[in-house]
Amino acid sequence: MTHDSAVLKAREIASRVLAPSAAQNDKAGRFSTEAVESLGESGLLALLLPVDFGGSGLGPRSFAVVTATLAEADASVAMVYLMHVLGAATISAARPSAAQALAPVLQEIGAGRHLSTLAFSEAGSRSHFWAPISRAHRDGDGVRISAKKSWVTSAGHAQSYVVSALAPEGAGPTDSTLYLLAPDTRGLSVAGPWDGLGLRANASSPITLEDCEVPYGFQLTDDGAGFPAMLNVVLPLFNLGTASVALGLCRAAVAGTASHLKNAKFEHLGLSLGESLPTLRSQLATMQIDTDGLSARIDDLIDHLEKPRETTMLRVLEAKAAAGDVAISVTSAAMRICGGAAFSKHLNVERLFRDAHAGAVMAPTGDVLREFIGKALLGMPLF
Numbered sequence: 585m586t587h588d589s590a591v592l593k594a595r596e597i598a599s600r601v602l603a604p605s606a607a608q609n610d611k612a613g614r615f616s617t618e619a620v621e622s623l624g625e626s627g628l629l630a631l632l633l634p635v636d637f638g639g640s641g642l643g644p645r646s647f648a649v650v651t652a653t654l655a656e657a658d659a660s661v662a663m664v665y666l667m668h669v670l671g672a673a674t675i676s677a678a679r680p681s682a683a684q685a686l687a688p689v690l691q692e693i694g695a696g697r698h699l700s701t702l703a704f705s706e707a708g709s710r711s712h713f714w715a716p717i718s719r720a721h722r723d724g725d726g727v728r729i730s731a732k733k734s735w736v737t738s739a740g741h742a743q744s745y746v747v748s749a750l751a752p753e754g755a756g757p758t759d760s761t762l763y764l765l766a767p768d769t770r771g772l773s774v775a776g777p778w779d780g781l782g783l784r785a786n787a788s789s790p791i792t793l794e795d796c797e798v799p800y801g802f803q804l805t806d807d808g809a810g811f812p813a814m815l816n817v818v819l820p821l822f823n824l825g826t827a828s829v830a831l832g833l834c835r836a837a838v839a840g841t842a843s844h845l846k847n848a849k850f851e852h853l854g855l856s857l858g859e860s861l862p863t864l865r866s867q868l869a870t871m872q873i874d875t876d877g878l879s880a881r882i883d884d885l886i887d888h889l890e891k892p893r894e895t896t897m898l899r900v901l902e903a904k905a906a907a908g909d910v911a912i913s914v915t916s917a918a919m920r921i922c923g924g925a926a927f928s929k930h931l932n933v934e935r936l937f938r939d940a941h942a943g944a945v946m947a948p949t950g951d952v953l954r955e956f957i958g959k960a961l962l963g964m965p966l967f
Contacts, residue, residue: 624696638694655832660785671700685801715757760810782942827907
């Protein structure tokens, strides 16, 4: 698969599968198994996976464009896709001693039959997702884990969960290890329903692990090496992906607002809203300027990821913080411009507005990222 063919497939799925059902799935809080099946059949679930396992071996640029394309139609599906790509990337980057045990999982991902996800966040450490409260305990060659994980996208639908826990001998909050758990692992259960304000169709329920046994071959990192994997493998792609979701939401908001200004009319004047009110045209222009600015920021981050340099981590931190603000600003403007039609849910703008706000509370939050950025600028250690 090439970059261009991947983008074409994403557009086709967004148009044929996502867009027709996005509003109803949002209303019902329904996870789209049809979307996941289509993404698997298209090969997009294996977008970044090495070709040795049936993947396309593409990079962050393709990932960003595909994710934004999906988000423009349905941000919930885009987040499911994003978290799967992160899970697959983490499995693919596992330590050599796990290669034999993980090969069948990677082959299933390559074949489009396996959806993965991350289970990092815990209520006790809240937006500090890199600092699990749970601890793994030795059990022969493997470990046992008890934990309460929150905000687990695709909970109850994924075929694997990448789980973090403090290493058995870990002394500090960053001495974590990553493990891979199957959904039928004894002691693993979805702990409750998902009924969020935004991203309602991505099944981000909590899961509970009660003395779950993890064999040696499914330990993804060396003891205590989970934190570096989170920073070096997960965080760059996560921030790029969430920024891309925000971009898709902004593009959808601009398109929806422009359509409303063209089609809604002052019948007594015989003019559309866009023709009648220059103030609304000005606000629409600001939405477009902000959206294009976010697109340029994402392109800059991709360039940094493709050619790492001293400022790369700063760009990673900035991307999600800025994208969250832009998405909220643009979708809020769409709500104001579209007025009663938006607030009465006659347009998709209200869903975009809610989905945009979900990014602000998704760890690492904008406040946490700004704290990191400020420390980096002052030459202070981040952790």
